[in-house]
Amino acid sequence: MNIKRIAAALDLAERVSAWFFTLQRREETTIIRLPGIYSVAAGEFQVESNPYPREVISVRSESAACRVFSEFEADGKTWRGDAAGQFTDDDDASTAEVIAGLVAAARNQQNPPYPLPAADETCPDTQLADPALAELEPAALPEKARAFIDAVVVETDRLDGIAVSNAELFIHRLHNSFRSGAGHAFDYPATRMLAEICFLARPGKDKVGEHTARLSARSLVDLDPAAIVGEYGIAARDIALAGPPPSFTGPVVLLGEPAADFFQLNSSPLGFHAGSRSVYEKTSRHATGKPCCAGELRGEPLNLVSDPLVPLGHLSARSDHLDGGPVRAATVCRDGNWDELLGTRRYHHLLGLLDQGILPPGGPGNTIIPAGPTPVRDLLCDCGDAVVVRAFSAFEADPNSGRFSCEIRLGELRRGDDVSPFTGGLLVGDWFEAIADTHYSQETQVQGGYRGPLAVRFNRLRVAG
Amino acid sequence: MPESLNRLRPFLPELVAEVRKRAPHACALVTRRGGTFVVKSPHEETVNPIPPDPGIRISAWDGTGWRSLATARLDDRDYLLGLARELAGSLSVKDGPVPETGPALDRHFRTAFARDPLAVETAERQALVSRIQAEVAGRDKRVAMARAAAVAEVEYRLFCDGPRLLSSETIRSLLFTVAIAVAEGRQVQNYDSLSGSGWEALSGADKDWSHRVADDAVACLDAVPIDPGEHICVLDPDITGTLAHESFGHGCEMDTLMRGAARAAYFVGKRVGCDLVNIVDEPDRPGTAGTVFFSDDGVLAEEPVVLVRNGILQPTLMCDRYSYLMMKDRLPGLRQSASGRLESWNHPIYARMTCTYFVPRPTKQGGLTKEEMIAATDRGVLLERLTSGMEDPLGWGVQLQVLRGREIAGGKLTGRLHYKLGVTGYVPDVLASVDAVGTGLDTSGAGMCGKGHKEWVRNASGGPWLRCKMKLG
Numbered sequence: 001m002n003i004k005r006i007a008a009a010l011d012l013a014e015r016v017s018a019w020f021f022t023l024q025r026r027e028e029t030t031i032i033r034l035p036g037i038y039s040v041a042a043g044e045f046q047v048e049s050n051p052y053p054r055e056v057i058s059v060r061s062e063s064a065a066c067r068v069f070s071e072f073e074a075d076g077k078t079w080r081g082d083a084a085g086q087f088t089d090d091d092d093a094s095t096a097e098v099i100a101g102l103v104a105a106a107r108n109q110q111n112p113p114y115p116l117p118a119a120d121e122t123c124p125d126t127q128l129a130d131p132a133l134a135e136l137e138p139a140a141l142p143e144k145a146r147a148f149i150d151a152v153v154v155e156t157d158r159l160d161g162i163a164v165s166n167a168e169l170f171i172h173r174l175h176n177s178f179r180s181g182a183g184h185a186f187d188y189p190a191t192r193m194l195a196e197i198c199f200l201a202r203p204g205k206d207k208v209g210e211h212t213a214r215l216s217a218r219s220l221v222d223l224d225p226a227a228i229v230g231e232y233g234i235a236a237r238d239i240a241l242a243g244p245p246p247s248f249t250g251p252v253v254l255l256g257e258p259a260a261d262f263f264q265l266n267s268s269p270l271g272f273h274a275g276s277r278s279v280y281e282k283t284s285r286h287a288t289g290k291p292c293c294a295g296e297l298r299g300e301p302l303n304l305v306s307d308p309l310v311p312l313g314h315l316s317a318r319s320d321h322l323d324g325g326p327v328r329a330a331t332v333c334r335d336g337n338w339d340e341l342l343g344t345r346r347y348h349h350l351l352g353l354l355d356q357g358i359l360p361p362g363g364p365g366n367t368i369i370p371a372g373p374t375p376v377r378d379l380l381c382d383c384g385d386a387v388v389v390r391a392f393s394a395f396e397a398d399p400n401s402g403r404f405s406c407e408i409r410l411g412e413l414r415r416g417d418d419v420s421p422f423t424g425g426l427l428v429g430d431w432f433e434a435i436a437d438t439h440y441s442q443e444t445q446v447q448g449g450y451r452g453p454l455a456v457r458f459n460r461l462r463v464a465g
Numbered sequence: 466m467p468e469s470l471n472r473l474r475p476f477l478p479e480l481v482a483e484v485r486k487r488a489p490h491a492c493a494l495v496t497r498r499g500g501t502f503v504v505k506s507p508h509e510e511t512v513n514p515i516p517p518d519p520g521i522r523i524s525a526w527d528g529t530g531w532r533s534l535a536t537a538r539l540d541d542r543d544y545l546l547g548l549a550r551e552l553a554g555s556l557s558v559k560d561g562p563v564p565e566t567g568p569a570l571d572r573h574f575r576t577a578f579a580r581d582p583l584a585v586e587t588a589e590r591q592a593l594v595s596r597i598q599a600e601v602a603g604r605d606k607r608v609a610m611a612r613a614a615a616v617a618e619v620e621y622r623l624f625c626d627g628p629r630l631l632s633s634e635t636i637r638s639l640l641f642t643v644a645i646a647v648a649e650g651r652q653v654q655n656y657d658s659l660s661g662s663g664w665e666a667l668s669g670a671d672k673d674w675s676h677r678v679a680d681d682a683v684a685c686l687d688a689v690p691i692d693p694g695e696h697i698c699v700l701d702p703d704i705t706g707t708l709a710h711e712s713f714g715h716g717c718e719m720d721t722l723m724r725g726a727a728r729a730a731y732f733v734g735k736r737v738g739c740d741l742v743n744i745v746d747e748p749d750r751p752g753t754a755g756t757v758f759f760s761d762d763g764v765l766a767e768e769p770v771v772l773v774r775n776g777i778l779q780p781t782l783m784c785d786r787y788s789y790l791m792m793k794d795r796l797p798g799l800r801q802s803a804s805g806r807l808e809s810w811n812h813p814i815y816a817r818m819t820c821t822y823f824v825p826r827p828t829k830q831g832g833l834t835k836e837e838m839i840a841a842t843d844r845g846v847l848l849e850r851l852t853s854g855m856e857d858p859l860g861w862g863v864q865l866q867v868l869r870g871r872e873i874a875g876g877k878l879t880g881r882l883h884y885k886l887g888v889t890g891y892v893p894d895v896l897a898s899v900d901a902v903g904t905g906l907d908t909s910g911a912g913m914c915g916k917g918h919k920e921w922v923r924n925a926s927g928g929p930w931l932r933c934k935m936k937l938g
Binding site: 398 | 501507510512513517518522531532609653722723725728733787792855860866885886891917919
């Protein structure tokens with residue numbers, strides 16, 4: 001597709017007051033492998049080796065995602081609407097048809113105008129592509145994917161009683177070209193890998209467990225087969241050996257992925273209440289400078305930054321997809337108190353923040369929490385009996401109330417040196433009450449868009465066994 | 466169908482024939498979307514066409530698996546023929562089973578409805594969502610925020626595997642509203658939705674409907690915590706459907722079973738629930754959010770897939786073509802079903818559910834209405850408004866998240882509410898505890914189902930009202 005041709009069509013289109021689009025050229029490789037085919041005979045699983053991939057998909061494609069804005073008069077006022085669409089080819093007739101459809105949609109929206117990004121607002125650069133991957137010959141991509149999956153299978157084979165039951169790797173190489181009617185123009189590559197590796201453990205007769213690694217990275221070196229097997233394969237084995245859940249009230253440590261699940265801004269109550277839209281709609285508990293937590297702060301205060309510009313970050317981006325403007329880091333929670341708002345121009349304008357010179361950061365970026373003062377070992381040991389959550393089935397907290405009640409896929413009840421793994425039971429609590437009495441580990445981790453402590457201890461939560 | 470797809474349709478056999486020069490089996494699938502969504506928020510209106518995201522995947526079977534090339538470039542026949550030749554040239558064909566190509570068939574399918582939702586003027590859609598938003602927001606001053614959205618959506622499919630040339634237009638209507646209530650430092654939400662094929666499916670959105678959404682949100686401001694533990698639960702149809710989906714559905718997807726990740730494999734032909742438990746997946750059930758006319762690997766949707774009959778797990782599980790080919794000789798009784806689905810043209814095809822539900826029970830066989838079920842419950846909780854579910858096919862756990870529970874005591878609703886509940890259980894225990902099944906079947910719930918945490922496809926949820934024991938927290 002010809003980028004100049006699309007830009008010219010938007011520039012010349014009638015009733016378009018502003019526009020931006022990103023042309024994306026994509027090369028993707030997907031490989032799925034089931035290393036063993038399982039069936040049951042005489043009440044026992046039989047497994048036959050399957051050396052061939054279930055499917056290999058190669059994608060070569062391009063399309064352009066665009067947004068147009070249109071201003072109009074109605075009822076004696078000026079309004080502006082906007083609509084997003086997609087160009088799938090660049091011939092004049094189809095481009096004009098897409099633009100006309102978007103303009104018609106935009107002019108059905110009686111929304112007050114707000115300032116759009118000015119020509120001198122530049123989108124900061126950040127690294128979104130792994131050069132080693134971006135520069136590979138296209139034919140080498142499937143080989144890279146195969147090599148990764150083979151390495152995971154080989155690493156797993158070193159462990160007794162653990163096997164890979166399904167391995168999927170999606171490699172995406174993108175070349176993006178951003179253009180706007182205000183004159184913004186920049187090109188940038190991006191890479192992304194998504195891996196889903198399911199481990200099966202059969203450590204004994206009638207004992208079976210499965211655990212799945214769901215990983216994303218922009219750089220292949222961040223997908224370390226040995227580390228993946230070490231964490232998720234072992235967790236599968238522990239699930240297989242786990243007993244029933246206890247009923248427990250007291251210290252609960254979220255270790256690894258559950259800590260990330262709890263704090264990820266794009267799904268946590270914190271992200272909802274820190275949104276400028278929620279504040280304007282009066283459905284937010286945000287109050288700048290006031291405590292984020294419910295009740296008296298008894299533990300360490302939360303510091304949390306939304307940063308969409310982390311190099312090679314899972315949620316990093318060059319521009320906001322709603323405004324087409326720059327994104328920036330924002331301190332959502334400083335020393336346990338509410339600080340900056342997330343969100344886009346419309347609600348920053350309605351709240352009067354744009355007039356104060358406060359530019360919107362955009363939606364939730366990568367969640368950044370600084371390391372705490374306590375080693376994980378001490379977090380686990382200096383609180384007496386505790387429950388450690390190593391995996392949730394799916395963590396979900398109600399964004400409004402902050403309440404959560406989520407199934408524990410793998411947990412441990414620790415009583416001194418005695419560690420009893422369990423599976424099942426519900427971790428029950430209130431998100432805002434929980435962060436009032438929290439301790440963060442010195443060790444950190446990267447889990448998707450989360451960069452923060454490896455372990456977080458809440459001093460009083462409930463497990464309903 | 467769009468003219469571009471009408472032009473492409475007769476070209477697909479030529480494309481497939483090019484791959485068949487080397488491959489024992491080949492097929493092509495084209496997908497494209499369309500429609501509009503409108504939203505009314507307190508301070509914002511949205512009207513947006515649904516991006517078409519057109520694309521084609523050309524697939525070859527090499528005796529052991531699929532090899533596919535995919536692109537969004539649909540308008541260039543020479544380019545597509547080049548892809549087909551490249552795919553054929555790259556194949557290394559091995560000995561192995563080969564998918565059966567059915568008898569020659571050239572057929573187009575289209576959703577039936579009384580009024581085409583795609584033809585409804587934008588102004589009419591906007592009037593509907595504006596009215597609902599105003600009715601919900603204006604009902605009670607404690608409703609701090611209300612939002613309403615209407616979606617008219619079409620999914621186009623073209624499929625060809627040589628002798629078979631299939632196409633479909635699947636059309637859906639959806640109306641959704643959410644209310645957030647705030648008072649004295651508490652904040653809760655409620656939602657409701659209507660869905661079906663035609664615009665007429667949204668006709669239930671009257672003022673009473675809007676007011677119920679607001680009233681139920683406000684009522685939850687006074688909700689009290691539940692005593693965690695096992696309770697007798699009366700499940701609404703949406704939650705019942707998701708219980709069927711998460712508890713048994715995922716474990717009956719053959720590509721999960723064949724990789725050793727479903728405990729159901731041990732139980733084919735054995736008891737997994739009480740006699741009252743009958744579970745099916747019905748891809749061609751008209752008017753649901755999951756309705757398909759044929760699978761994405763070209764199997765006609767002609768009959769329900771029976772998963773559990775009278776408490777016994779059946780061998781007729783849900784298969785995509787790959788899992789059927791690999792397992793048909795390993796699992797006697799397995800049948801090819803129309804369960805192969807993909808998220809988008811550049812994604813893999815997996816065995817997926819469409820509309821999985823507990824089969825209702827006629828009155829003469831002991832089926833109960835919702836009211837009878839409540840009246841027959843001495844102590845329990847009526848659960849409403851699902852927010853999510855998660856499967857555990859190997860551990861046979863299940864997690865459902867629901868917005869509220871209504872206390873039942875002495876066969877009556879007491880008025881006490883519990884807000885935001887986690888619902889779990891060990892699947893065989895839950896299914897063994899089913900002691901009442903409703904008489905009606907409501908499959909109007911609409912949602913998205915992931916395979917794990919990805920590969921999202923549209924799904925219906927629903928079923929009859931159901932009573933069983935589950936853990937609440």
